[in-house]
Amino acid sequence: MDWWVWPLILFIFTFVIGIIAPISGVGGGVLFVPLCTAFFPFHPDFVRGAGLIMALTSALSSTPQFVRKGLASLKLMAPIVAVSIITSIIGGVLGLWITSNFPEGKHYITIMLGIILFIIFIVMLTSKRVEFPEVKKMDKLSEMLGLMGAWYEPTLGRVVEYKITNMKIGLPAFAIVGFIAGMFGLGAGWANVPVLNLIMGAPIKVATSTSMAIIAVNDSAAAWVYLSKGAVLPMIVVPSVIGITIGARIGTKLAVKAKPKLIRYIVLAIMLLAALLDIYKGLSGLGYVPKLF
């Protein structure tokens, strides 16, 4: 196959992901990394590097708007990233160390990615979202930091105030999420949002917006690990970022008209398939099962 076909395929592939991601509510990186690992010839090092830059780019593009509206709070984000930056760096270093020091490292990473994707599938299938959680009592740390805020909610026609709680549970959870994001090049909105919303009591809009700000900071720290190890190839990153950016703009408009439930189920089915394929591909690489293709 001619070399120029690959950027073209990547562009089309990420363009489609960009369209379906906003409609389904599934992050683009969560679809890109496992599907790319399963179906494309690139080494997982480059797939994770590209996934990380894609997640970083989309988080950087949306965070300033969320911050200006009062939806993403720097006060809420700062203690979280102070914990999760370090774990995301450790994740990135460990992921590249495994592939460079073990001959079968690539296959172990692929299996672990499949397992993580399977967990994401379960989380997305079962977790419920609470639009405006009621926080009766703030925990001491949140109170001390003054973790509360307000934004104007146009659907309600009024200003909504919120308070944060359970920082003691939230911070270790974000440490784990940061590690997974750094190791696999995932954006990790799938985990950030339920922790912020269901555990820490942030309204869903605040949770999704603050999650984007967290992704921007975490992934920027992990990006240096991948850049310094040469795991970021412009030939993969550039068409992917362009594709997902254009696709996401169309997807956001279509999300108003489309039937999100049906598309969400289709995307979840794709995620499950990708998880199984990644596990199978890893096992076949280790010689436990015959090769599929």
Place this chain on the structure above:
Amino acid sequence: MEEKNKTVEVKVDPMNLLFARAMEIFTYIGLLVMIFPGIFYLAMGEGYVHTHHVVKHWHKPAHHFWHSVKGIKVSGYTWFLTNLHHFDCLSKLGIVLLALAPLAALIVTIPKAERKFKIIILIAVLEVIFSIVRPLIMEVAGH
């Protein structure tokens, strides 16, 4: 009119606004520097690494890839920052700017932050700086 009045009721912390502005500026510049040289690189097919070689070796782990295409052991940033006359390396400079965006945004908020947040943000800043210099320390240490 009513909506306008209610929007005014929400005061966004000046620290947040500074954060947003700095992040936006770095993101715009980073995206431009990453995408346009990246497109030129793909259109020409030539750069620090020829596109043919990328396709031939991209199934290998990153460190084997660079050994195969350039015969180098990649560590740190000088290997691409000293080759910015190639479009693929220039595109990586754009990624560097994107990765610097949150750091710059955090740094500019420090003077406006309350004392307790100054400390927390400073910790986050130091951690990001550590992630940047860590490969350089490893390089010097010979790992």
